[in-house]
Amino acid sequence: MDSFCSLAVSVDCVIFGSDQDQLKVLLMPCHEPGHQGQWILPGDTVQVQEELDAAAHRVSQTIAGTDFPHLSQLQAFGSVQRHPAARVISVAYYTLVHLRENNFPLPGELRWFLLKDLPALAFDHGTIVTAARDRLQQKLQEQPPDLRLLPRRFSFRELQDLYEAVLDHKLDRRNFRKKVLAMNLLVDLHEAESNVSHRPAKIYGRQPD
Amino acid sequence: MDSFCSLAVSVDCVIFGSDQDQLKVLLMPCHEPGHQGQWILPGDTVQVQEELDAAAHRVSQTIAGTDFPHLSQLQAFGSVQRHPAARVISVAYYTLVHLRENNFPLPGELRWFLLKDLPALAFDHGTIVTAARDRLQQKLQEQPPDLRLLPRRFSFRELQDLYEAVLDHKLDRRNFRKKVLAMNLLVDLHEAESNVSHRPAKIYGRQPD
Structure with a gap:
């Protein structure tokens, strides 16, 4: 069973915030050695007895500070070299919240960044953000949109x-x-x-x- | 690291075949104890040093008998109880092939089934097939379709x-x-x-x- 269960699975949450005609993304600093100064999406490893969707909501609640609603699964990102700690396959989730409608209290380290002016992102998190933006655009252009x-x-x-x-x-x-x-x-x-x-x-x- | 890497990840391939006005799915018998007589999608666990897409193509080639083209990731399925052997998160892939255009030699146990008349499927593979069919319908209705x-x-x-x-x-x-x-x-x-x-x-x- 040891060789069978030899990978880790994480969830990473792309939380978009719309603020008038600007789109923002919620990020936190990366504390992984060698990645100081870079930022990451709120995320965590999935526990053995935890559903994927539940893991995304736990990350949203406990790491991003709010159980952001309507988290939808985007896709799995699984490049062999994507994470320095181990072979970690990440299942990404995304949502869009309205910053004018809501007041989301953020834990100390979390920050909204303009999508057009993101800081350096660690690992493949830039790829994940881009894929989530593409999906968001697609969903809003569907007739009817989500x-x-x-x-x-x-x-x-x-x-x-x-x-x-x-x-x-x-x-x-x-x-x-x-x-x-x-x-x-x-x-x-x-x-x-x-x-x-x-x-x-x-x-x-x-x-x- | 043992508790960190405590899940297994598999890929399962939903290979649809269009045959005139009928849609078929490629299945193999399930040999898991307690699931005799049921059928499953071609699939396997992802190796530590293997990309997700590469795992899907390996399954396609070595288990389904052909490297079916254009395998696209559908989504991850991760219910805690979905597999009896362990906590296995499955990343599903799907594709559509044209049975009139191509002759796909099948290994002995593999069979095409009409989507409308599927046999009993093991685990959550019925859910995976339904989700793949929905995505396929959506992709074909997009303007322009995939x-x-x-x-x-x-x-x-x-x-x-x-x-x-x-x-x-x-x-x-x-x-x-x-x-x-x-x-x-x-x-x-x-x-x-x-x-x-x-x-x-x-x-x-x-x-x-």
Whole structure:
């Protein structure tokens, strides 16, 4: 059994935060010898009696400070040389949270970084972040998109901000509005923005999960 | 390190075969005690010095008898109780091959089964097959679909057969033709079917990968 069970399995969580038209990623410093100054995704090894999804939520809760919702499995990353400590196969998870809607208290070492301006990442974590961004873009472009990626309440402007942050390009306002209306995603909450200096926009909710 | 490396990792390959308007899956008998009479996907444990993708191709070559092309990672399956021998996390791979285009010699115990009429599957292999079918359907419905899933040469009728086999429902011929033409998938090979009793159809190729 020793040679049979000769690998370790970890989970690594790519937690994206949308902040107006910017996309951020949650990272922590790497304390592995030889990797000082580099950053890593929140992650940990999977315990023998622990489900994969449960491990991702444990990492989210105890390492990233919040049980970030809707963690979805991305894929397994298993290059032989990916981790210096041992043969560690990592199952990556990802989610998107809305930083304007929520206040996530972060443990001391954790930090949000702009996806466009990431620090040096250890191991293959840069590859994992890129794969997670690609999946996120794909999910948001699907018709209909994964509704868990959308905020609960939003104006059209806020929804367009979110799409532009994830897709990393500007969208034509009229075409975007037309596309979203055609997708039948929205529920009119019969509310308007408050405390804004411009004309208050209508607030929409997403169709229930 | 012993407690750190306390899990096993396997790869399991879901090899779909399209045969006219039918979809088949390649299975082998399960020899695990207590699972006699059940069937499993071709699979094996990942070696310490072996890449995940390489393990999938080794399984394809040495267990399923052919290095089936374009094996893509599906996802990791890691339920604590999924395998009786140990805590084994399986990284599943899938591919689609065209049984009319190719002659795949099968080792003695391997067999193609109709997806609609599968025998009893051991462990969570039924769950894995269902997830792979869902991914296959999704990939074929994307615009444009994953071209590696398409045959190299085909008539419109054959292409529609393939879509109908994977999607498991009939498609309107005119709408299908219109949709495929709009996707810009096809290269006219300026050839026609031979040895057919009906009027020979034009043969198309897919755009290069």
